[in-house]
Each structure stands twice: as C-alpha cells, then as structure tokens.
Amino acid sequence: MRKKNEQRRHSSKSRSRSILVTGGAGFIGANLVRLLLKEGYGVTVLDNLSTGKRESLTGLPIEFILGDILDRRTVDRAVRGKDGIVHLAAQTGVPASLRDPRKDCEVNILGTLNILEACRAENARAERQTRNVHKDGLRIVFASSNAPLGRQSPPATEDKAPLPISPYGASKLAGEAYCLAYQGSWGLSTVVLRFGNVYGPFSGHKGSVVAKFFRDISSEGKIVVDGDGQQTRDFIYVGDLCRAVLLALKSNVCGEVFQVATGTETKITHLAELVKSTSGSKTAVTHGP
Numbered sequence: 001m002r003k004k005n006e007q008r009r010h011s012s013k014s015r016s017r018s019i020l021v022t023g024g025a026g027f028i029g030a031n032l033v034r035l036l037l038k039e040g041y042g043v044t045v046l047d048n049l050s051t052g053k054r055e056s057l058t059g060l061p062i063e064f065i066l067g068d069i070l071d072r073r074t075v076d077r078a079v080r081g082k083d084g085i086v087h088l089a090a091q092t093g094v095p096a097s098l099r100d101p102r103k104d105c106e107v108n109i110l111g112t113l114n115i116l117e118a119c120r121a122e123n124a125r126a127e128r129q130t131r132n133v134h135k136d137g138l139r140i141v142f143a144s145s146n147a148p149l150g151r152q153s154p155p156a157t158e159d160k161a162p163l164p165i166s167p168y169g170a171s172k173l174a175g176e177a178y179c180l181a182y183q184g185s186w187g188l189s190t191v192v193l194r195f196g197n198v199y200g201p202f203s204g205h206k207g208s209v210v211a212k213f214f215r216d217i218s219s220e221g222k223i224v225v226d227g228d229g230q231q232t233r234d235f236i237y238v239g240d241l242c243r244a245v246l247l248a249l250k251s252n253v254c255g256e257v258f259q260v261a262t263g264t265e266t267k268i269t270h271l272a273e274l275v276k277s278t279s280g281s282k283t284a285v286t287h288g289p
C-alpha cells in the first residue's frame, strides 16, 4: 500500500511537470522552452514551422511534434498526458491578417478551439482513469495581445472594452472568449495573458519594430521609422514575459484576463535612437510613410 502511494506521488510529481508549448519553435516559444527546462519541466513542442525554426530548439531535451493545431488528431496526441499547455501557436501579424483574414480566423480561432476541445477530452479521460493530478485538470495559458483593445487609447488595462480594428485583433479576442467560455461551461483552468510588444533573442524573423530596426541597421544601413515616430508602444523583454507565463502556469487563477507589459509608453523615435546607440551604429534615422 505504502509503495503504491509512493508510486502515485512520484508519478504525480513528474506528470505535474509536463508542459505542451504550441508554437514553441517561434520567438517567444524558443525563450519559454528554455525557461521551462531550466525550471525542471518536461517540454513537448507542437509547431508546424510556418514561421518558427527547428534550429532554435536544437540540442534541447524536448519532444518535438511537427504538426498543425488545425489537425485535431495531432493536437489530441500532443495534449495527451500533459498537465499544462501554453498556447502560443498563432497567425501573429496584423498585416498578414489583413491580407488573409480567413486564414487568420482559422488558425487563431479554430486552432484555439482544437486546443480547448483536446484539453476538455483529456480532462475527461484523466477523470475516468482517476488519475487527475490537479483537481482543476489541465492548466491552459492563452497568448493574447493588446490587439483586441484596438481603438482604445493607452493605458491598456483589463477593464477597457475590446474594440478590435484588425482581423488579428478580432481573432485573438475570439480566442480569449473561447478560453473564458470553456472555463465557464466546463471548468477548464484557462487564463488569458495579453502580451505587450515583446523583444529579445530569437526574434529575427518578426515584423515587430525592435526586430525590424535591428534588421534595418544590418541590411539597409539606415533605420526607417513609419510616419513621424510619435506613436508609442509598451515594450517588454521576452525574459520578463516568460516569467509571467510561468507564474500564470503555476497559479490557480482562472477565467481571467491579464495585461502583461511594463506600463511604460515608449515613442518609436526614442526607440530608434536607443537601437542605434545600443548597436553602436552611426546609421541615420529616416522617416517613411
């Protein structure tokens, strides 16, 4: 009997450290996977490598599943036996969502629905086998953005009504809504994090402004600011963001939305000067349309 209990304790301990990161080969994923491994978690990554790179995870002791969140069978397989999911996989760009709103809708809404449905089924399966480790079942952290707030003026806060102005904002808002609805309807342990503008290592492929300015310096020899550069963003370093994701994963708070940023507005002209001085570059800062 004692041995059985010990075994159960052991298996619950190792299971409680088993996390699926969808989109784990992308910018934030590559950083988050490293943090989770450092913290002793077992990590599975599900990624279709549409923008992420397998090389950003080279040498890391993870399970890698090459697949699409739109493929329910693959999602079921990836979710099986996990205790937590960080759902990062998405169509992540506003311009791409304007070019192809249907694709944006499919990946960000139906893809998220697949994750939630797979988690609901996995909770039910675990309950049938009476091996549910957390009484609340699987923990699900959903990566959202400030885009659902859209037209709202800063500061971005949770109490403001979402007013999206892009298909990307709309699809992220729908993803948030489904996460909250699955908590309300089936008690899924979901939490929504709205990331600020994230910068840091592994972001070379991103269209976001910090990555773009560094690319400008190396490719064009000059930093091109869109418009007058008086527009502002709230920038957060990816290491800080990943710590927030980890806290959300460990927390029991569910059915809620949190903004994750610094609360500091930075003008794009100021950012351009910062990038220029940080990189020791003498290149000019110019303005585009």
Ligand SMILES: NC(=O)c1ccc[n+]([C@@H]2O[C@H](COP(=O)([O-])OP(=O)(O)OC[C@H]3O[C@@H](n4cnc5c(N)ncnc54)[C@H](O)[C@@H]3O)[C@@H](O)[C@H]2O)c1
Pocket (backbone or CB within 6 Å): 022, 023, 024, 025, 026, 027, 028, 029, 046, 047, 048, 049, 050, 051, 052, 053, 067, 068, 069, 070, 087, 088, 089, 090, 091, 092, 107, 111, 143, 144, 145, 146, 194, 195, 196, 197, 198, 199, 206, 208
């Ligand atoms: N980077 C930011 O500043 C920022 C800000 C707000 C929100 N977010 C959100 O954070 C998450 C991660 O963003 P990121 O910056 O790391 O983007 P990224 O493009 O670097 O990473 C996304 C990853 O998801 C994968 N992916 C895309 N579609 C997929 C699909 N259908 N099936 C499986 N994998 C798929 C890509 O290959 C990539 O590895 C996204 O949900 C994004 O909307 C990012």
